[in-house]
Amino acid sequence: MKMNKREFKDKVYIELSTVAKAMANPVRLEIIDLLAQGPFSVEQIANYTEQSIANASQHLQHLKKAKLVQISRNGNFIYYSLASESVYNTWVSLRELGKVFNTEIAKVVHDFRKGQSKGMQAIDAATLATMLEKDEVVLLDVRPEEEYNRGHIHRALSIPVDHLGQSLKKIPHKKMLVAYCRGPFCVYADEAVAMLTRKGYHAVRLEEGFPEWALKGYPVDYTTSK
Amino acid sequence: MKMNKREFKDKVYIELSTVAKAMANPVRLEIIDLLAQGPFSVEQIANYTEQSIANASQHLQHLKKAKLVQISRNGNFIYYSLASESVYNTWVSLRELGKVFNTEIAKVVHDFRKGQSKGMQAIDAATLATMLEKDEVVLLDVRPEEEYNRGHIHRALSIPVDHLGQSLKKIPHKKMLVAYCRGPFCVYADEAVAMLTRKGYHAVRLEEGFPEWALKGYPVDYTTSK
């Protein structure tokens, strides 16, 4: 039987709202932000988001049902990843919407960074690209090394933030330091800049993360980990 | 007192989920899709979405609280519009996510169009642009005239779908007809193509709507309605 206009529109918007509902939860948004960095196991996701494994798993089932994530298996571990680039694109749109327009988010980010270090500064990708061309900065990737290996900004040194204390001697004083991590809401770079600043270095963070840098077409490298 | 990392992330993702929640409802998604076409009053929005005025207003309050819409006033009427282009961009990302990846939406669209007319075809914006350059088609804007006046595809004739019956003599037989309306989930173009096909015309619809065409940088016109 022929579907009428109202039935059609109702069905389409109900389906789309299912996708939007999958994203309408803070824990699931954090999971999507994390998976933008690559595949992670349930245990890792639970760890990074500070949820119970059961709760993380339930949220992952919700995302899977909405077809936003997909799984692969390695031994006992099940790895989750974003199902497609359009999931990432929608996450980025939503984040931009929140950043540009929800002043509360900007305020939270600003307050957090100010609490980390007075005069905390961030530069954007275009500025970094120019500085790298002029060889003016030392670039630090302060994510876990596994993520560095999956892909990193061209010429970045890998110094995970929790190893930063014991790695200071590797870092030249002469040039300005730029630290980057997973993205605007990841705080590894904030922590790194705070520590480096306390040790007398001139350090700032990159606003974007590796995925945004890559998406903008700037040069990236990969480490073959074999 | 200094905000810790977990507090920071929780606050940021909760704020962002507020935005996502505003979109996580089929009625509000339809409202956003409608407002992508320009400002509408509460009464118009209630009419087009087939909701009560009270319900439409409640959803609009929800969208307003999330800062996704803004208002202006004209006499007794309050007009709602999308608060920024990034609201529209997020809507488009979500819709693309749904179209590309949620096969149920594609099926609903296909089933609806098949119910309208066997052999129902749609072309995309790039195809239309080429055909217009070669002067191969007659382009019909089948939206309400008010929306045509706000902006339309270059060289489109305005023939609102509910006037199509009495406007057939205006339409040449010799060329292929392309009908367009508000976007992929608007059915004015489907209805127009069904009617034209029954009357012996060779007609197809444009997949995209006017906003997508404009966003892709293709030529547009405006009618000064004074």
Added chain:
DNA sequence: AATCTATTCAATTAAATAATTGAATAGATT
């Protein structure tokens, strides 16, 4: 086959969301 580990499932409880209905309100109009 037995055991282990990571993960999922199910039930419960509490909180959040949404449509309806009628009342109230905000401006505009007279």
Added chain:
DNA sequence: AATCTATTCAATTATTTAATTGAATAGATT
């Protein structure tokens, strides 16, 4: 000031959602 129109608000009811807890399961490993 009185009246009107469009819109918003508030209470109610039903539905949906989410965290917790403990049980169950799916594969891997031995």
